[in-house]
Amino acid sequence: MQQILFVITNFRHGGTNKSLENLLTLLDTKKYEIDVFAMEHYGPYITMLPNCTILRKDIWLHGLIAQYNDTSGYTKLLSLILKILRKLTSLFNYNFTDYFYKKRANRIVKNKTYDTVIAFSEGVPTAFVKHFYHQNKLAWIHCDYASYNDYPDERAIYESYKFIVCVSEYTKVSFCKVIPSACAKVHAIHNIVNVKAVHDASKENQNETYSKNGTFNIL
Numbered sequence: 117m118q119q120i121l122f123v124i125t126n127f128r129h130g131g132t133n134k135s136l137e138n139l140l141t142l143l144d145t146k147k148y149e150i151d152v153f154a155m156e157h158y159g160p161y162i163t164m165l166p167n168c169t170i171l172r173k174d175i176w177l178h179g180l181i182a183q184y185n186d187t188s189g190y191t192k193l194l195s196l197i198l199k200i201l202r203k204l205t206s207l208f209n210y211n212f213t214d215y216f217y218k219k220r221a222n223r224i225v226k227n228k229t230y231d232t233v234i235a236f237s238e239g240v241p242t243a244f245v246k247h248f249y250h251q252n253k254l255a256w257i258h259c260d261y262a263s264y265n266d267y268p269d270e271r272a273i274y275e276s277y278k279f280i281v282c283v284s285e286y287t288k289v290s291f292c293k294v295i296p297s298a299c300a301k302v303h304a305i306h307n308i309v310n311v312k313a314v315h316d317a318s319k320e321n322q323n324e325t326y327s328k329n330g331t332f333n334i335l
Contacts, residue, residue, distance in 0.1 A: 118149070119148075119228070119230050119231050119232075120148055120151070120231065120232045120233075121150075121152075121153060121224075121225075121228070122136060122150065122168075123152075123155065123233070123234065123235050123236060123241045124153070124154050124236050124237060124241055125154065125155055125156060125181075125240055126156035126157070126159045127154050127157070127158060127160060127162040127165075128158075128159035128160070128161065129160060129161070131307075132236065133159075133161045135283075135307045135308070136152075136165065136236055137161070137164060138307070138308045138310045138313075140152075140165055140166050140168050141167065141310050142308060145167050149169075150168040151169050151170075151230075152170055153170075155174075155181055155241065156181060156186075157172075157174070157178050171224065174220055174223070174224070175191060175194065176194065176198070176216075177216075179195040179197075180195070180198045180199070180216060181240050184199070217244050217247045221244065221245075221248045221249075225248065225249075230250060231252060234253070234254045234255075234256060235253070235254070235256060235277075236256045237256060238258065242255050243270075243273055245277075246273045246277075251278065252278055253278055254280070255279075256280075258283050258307075259287065260287060261287065261290045261293075261294050262294055270295070271298070274295055274298045277298075279302075279303060280298060280301055280303070281304075282302060282303070282305075283306060283307050287304070288302050288304040
């Protein structure tokens with residue numbers, strides 16, 4: 117049985133987590149054993165993802181990447197300390213985040229033997245999974261990468277991946293324009309849609325009112 121680890125940012129609502137939910141729904145559990153790790157351990161999808169094991173919270177990693185206002189109690193103090201450390205070490209041109217990511221990655225896989233590790237979205241999961249020692253690593257791109265300019269040059273990050281998946285031909289072209297050196301290992305795979313779930317939902321009784329003052333509302 118193949119063991120696969122998916123790494124996501126958090127369990128919040130959003131297209132990426134919905135895409136993961138659909139994918140996990142249709143995977144053959146007799147062939148694949150799936151773990152999911154969220155770098156920020158909160159959000160409704162913690163109870164919504166099927167056919168997988170949710171790995172426990174890493175409070176240190178959560179503290180580092182979470183917005184300070186999104187933390188509380190001990191985690192808030194830890195978050196403050198880690199962010200101060202990152203700021204101070206940057207003054208000496210030391211990459212505290214890379215060091216920290218590598219330590220936490222090794223801890224997650226300490227007692228695991230994964231065949232594949234997947235960073236299921238761009239941004240922090242992709243930067244984090246770079247530090248896993250596994251040769252078979254996949255990065256998943258869900259956005260128009262050419263417009264995704266909030267992060268520094270990520271060529272070195274994507275060089276560590278065996279495959280890069282884009283959710284359409286358009287996003288593949290967009291990614292290749294920015295990082296042409298990685299284009300040979302980029303593949304376009306559309307998001308999976310659970311057609312049966314859509315059909316079943318369409319048959320459910322709806323009690324909501326969709327019109328007000330004679331105007332039909334679309335949500």
